Amino acid sequence: MRMKTLLAGSVLMGLAASFAAPAVAEDSVYIQLPTYRTGPYAGSGIHIANGMSDYLAMINERDGGVNGVKIAFDECETGYDTQKGVECYEQAKAKNTLVFNPWSTGITLQVIPKSSVDKIPVLSMAYGLSAAADGNTFPWVFNPPDTYWDGLSAIIKYIGEQEGGMEGLKGKKIGYIFLDAGYGREPIPLLDNLAQKYGFEVLQYPVPGKEMQNQASQWLSIRRDRPDYVVMWGWGAMNPTAIKEAVKNRFDMSKFIGVWWAGGDEDARAGGTGAKGYKSVSFNNVGADYPALQDIKKLVVDAGKSHTPASTIGENLYNRGVVNALYMVEGIRTAQEMTGKKVINAEDMRLGLENLKIDEARLEAIGLKGMIAPIEITCANHSGHHPLFIQEWDGEKWTSATDWFSPLTEEVTPILMQASKDYATSNAPWPTRDDACPAN
Amino acid sequence: MFYREAGQYKTTYAADQQIFPIRQDRIGIGVILVLALLLPLVASEFMLSAIAIPFLILALATIGLNILTGYAGQLSLGTGAFMGVGAYSCYKLVTIFPEVNVIVHILLSGVFAAAAGVVFGLPSLRIKGLYLAVTTLAAQFFLEWCFIRISWLYNYNASGAIEVPGREFFGTLITGPAAGGTTRYYVVLAIVVVMTLLIKNLIRGRIGRQWMMIRDMDIAAELMGVRPLVAKLSAFAVSSYVCGVAGAMFVFFYLGASEPAVFSITLSFQVLFMAIIGGLGSLVGSFFGAAFIWILPILLRVGLPALGVDIAAETVFQVAQMVIGALIIFFLIVEPHGLARLWAIGKEKLRVWPFPYA
Structure with missing residues (x-):
């Protein structure tokens, strides 16, 4: 018995130490990418994961991060399993992630109620709860470009x-x-x-x-x-x-x-x-001829900093992973502009995503003109219902x-x-938005 | 030398019949309970929400399965479904009677699971062993089908998911997203400790002995006056009740929202492995098994990168799977009766230590 308690005690101490939030280096922000490269959904998940991490790596390599702030990121394997998704979310929360991309509708449904309490924006790009497009009810959830x-x-x-x-x-x-x-x-x-x-x-x-x-x-x-x-x-x-x-x-x-x-x-x-x-x-759109994708190929994949097979760059799901990362990077950039801070936190990130506007000129500057339609997210409309x-x-x-x-x-x-109203009633007391959206 | 009952005289029946007759065991349990109570002081939110809470809940589910499989000898593969019945009935109760305390609902939801357990336990009166496993497998698939198809169960939610509303207990939020990890942990701990204690006493008493008689030899038990119908169905009922409560807690205190896929056959197997690794027919084994299957993979997944080993997330995941698999094989070869048996052997050895003979 004593041995056991002693053992349990020391294990607990060790654990407490290892889960403490890592000290974030001076000019960097942290994003956790929940991905699945294993399990029955890996066939789709691998390409998404590659696209997301390659784009973030390319931004770090080419631009030295967003306005000089590097993006520290790592992956958390969910296996498309809701139990592990919760675990990844708790881990991401402990490490102060800027934004959480569940990549599973089941995990999204689980983190939606938590996001407003923990103040972590959930970016569910074109998946998850359709009703979450209502920014008045779901200030912390984003599902651009379409539900x-x-x-x-x-x-x-x-x-x-x-x-x-x-x-x-x-x-x-x-x-x-x-x-x-x-x-x-x-x-x-x-x-x-x-x-x-x-x-x-x-x-x-x-x-x-x-x-x-x-x-x-x-x-x-x-x-x-x-x-x-x-x-x-x-x-x-x-x-x-x-x-x-x-x-x-x-x-x-x-x-x-x-x-x-x-x-x-x-x-x-x-x-x-x-x-x-x-x-x-x-x-x-598919294809690898966009300048940003060529940069990924040159700076990340050919430089041996990624496991992505070069032939899959430009495939549909890979590009979609890139789009998800693009939203995050542009969200960070917008948040930096709005707050004047270089190193932003998750609450600033929400502000950034809520005012995200990527027009043709911006897409041209990024090097992805023509790949996606310009998008705009507003306070009241977190999806935008963009062209397809x-x-x-x-x-x-x-x-x-x-x-x-x-x-x-x-x-x-x-x-x-109506669905968003129903969600709020059936989950009463649903937290109301702190800062009301300007009427428009 | 230190762990020995020599000199501890039992002068009353109560002292002789207590759960832990050896003083050192009582002290040990006390220390563990105190440590469990103090855990939120040192533990981070991640440890509480992602490790401690699900560990306790799954340990309770394992106890539930252990009653049926370990004590009454009826193999079941429907644990996940019975947990699901608990979760869905708790959700329905909470939405139909919002003014009743959620703890009451959680304890009541087990009753529905028990009813389901009794119905699917009926075949156990005619069939045994692997054949019974097949009928419980049918329960698993049928109930899972119900969770998907009967939209009344999830209040016609478009996503087919159940979401946990925030509920208070004496003025403190204990469920829902706004409930803190520490609060939820204490509620879960209290329920698990109280239920474990009740079950321990149930097992030590007349009913538990009937279950074990049925397990060891049902014909002999019947000849000695044990009614198989009552014994087997009561085992199914109590087991499913415990599983149902665990399932309701799994959604209300851990997941926060769930879809039918949570209560799939995977969960049944997870709990069954916990029972087997921990040791069939042992309550402490249920906790060992739950710790082994739930905590160890998380430690490996979080621990390997924290040690500075730079490997990709999916590699960590797969390495953890492989290590766990290897350890399961290792422990089952070393001791087929599970970790609880190893623990018992360790205690025996400790009693004679430092002498190799008693």
Whole structure:
């Protein structure tokens, strides 16, 4: 017994010492990147993680950080597991991270209530809770450039255009194949709403997380039901499986449209030549010809400071990781300008993200002009509902199938505001915003 | 030399029947309890929220499984689902009766889990061993399916998740995001200690002995007057009750919000491994097992980079997995009856120390 208590005591002491927040060097800020390079979602997660860390490393190498402030960052492996996500969040909090990017809708839902208490901004780029776009209710959560509901409405709008206008949707059957988790269920309320409004029928095909590599039964149902279009909300190993199954079942690939997370290069490649014509909605262009990406290649990847295979630079998910890092870096820059401080803290970061504005000129200066549409986040609108486009897999790479177009923001906003109000009531007492947004 | 009961005379029945008959054990337990109470003074928020709280909760879940598998001998793979029943019923209770104290809800939510446990325990009257494991596996899948499909359970939340509202206990916030780590830790500690004590006494008494008789030889037990129906179903009920309370605490005091994936088969296996590594049929083993499976990987993940080893996050993760796997094999080869048995052997050795003979 005594041995044990002695042992326990010394272990506790050691632990207490090792978890103390590290002293931040003079001119640096710390960001923890929760990533997943292991587990069933690694196929998507690795590219995202590479893109994020490479861009931050490039900013440190090329510019010496943001206005001379280096970005210290490390990764925390979540394995897309909510338990580990909480652990990473607690770790990030202990180390004073500027911002938390959960990279999982489940983890996002868990940290949203904590963020306002711990005063850590949550940047869930185009995932997480759609209602969080309401900055009045969720001052600490950001989901630029678009919410899932924007994405879904853009897909429906695109389908409407293919059918010769929104009235063409009447009587159509749209299949919805989704990962049966918070992520895949998020768009369903809007989908039902739009179905009622435009008179199309929705057929749901849930894919349980543990069976995502075996979708034979779902695709058998799809073959039986013969939907006119299939919309997919997949992630990780679910995507290549679905595309393979679609090819096997000879589903018309041009009528198979995925959300942006179902748009990995490896996802589509898995379908072979048969995947040609598969579409996915997107908010970033592919390709490695952008000056910033060339800098990453030169300063980080070719210099041996990253494990990224050079061939994956410019792929869809890699570029998306870069976009996430870009938001963080520009958020830091904006916060520095607004506060006049060089080394900012998490509360300043929130201010920076809330006033984030990346216009064409800024994109040109960064070296990513054309890769993303200009974005603007405001106090009241933490998403912005920015333009999207549809990309198409040509058998080898993604190509743009449409120009940038706006999602059905006017349809989404009322439902979104209602959802945000519901969230606040069901989680009462929900903290109110300290500083009210200016009315506009 | 120091750890010996020589000279400690028992002069009353109460003294003879107490849980820790040896004085040194009582002192040791007292010291551990005091240390546990003092922990928030030295521990950081991370240690409390990410290590201590889930460790205690999972230890309680392991105790729940141990009642069923370790004491009553009924193999179960449905622990995660029973924990889920506790969590979802607690969430429903809290939202339907917001004015009732959340501690009451947490203790009540176990009742629903117990009911589910009894229903899925019925096959145990006919089948045993691995076959029973399969039926509990069915419980796991069926209940998980319910958590996903029955939207009433999560109040029709669009994301299918349950979120924990802030609730007070005598004026202090104990649940929800605004509740501090220290407060939550003390609440969890109190519930876990009290429940462990109750279960210890249950096991030492008539009911626990019935369970062990059923485990050791059910026909003999039946001939001696133990009713298998009552014994087996009560084991399922008590076990599921404890698991349900642990599940409710897991969401309310640790996760803060959860989706059905939390209560998947992975959690069942996690708890089962804790029970096996710790030692089946031992309460202290439940704590050892929970510490081994929960704390050790975190220590490795946090400790390796803190030591200055510069390796990527996913490598740390995989190294930790490999080390844990190797240690599980090592401990099971050294002592198939788990860490609790090692602990017991250590105590035996300590009693005769420094002499190699008694």
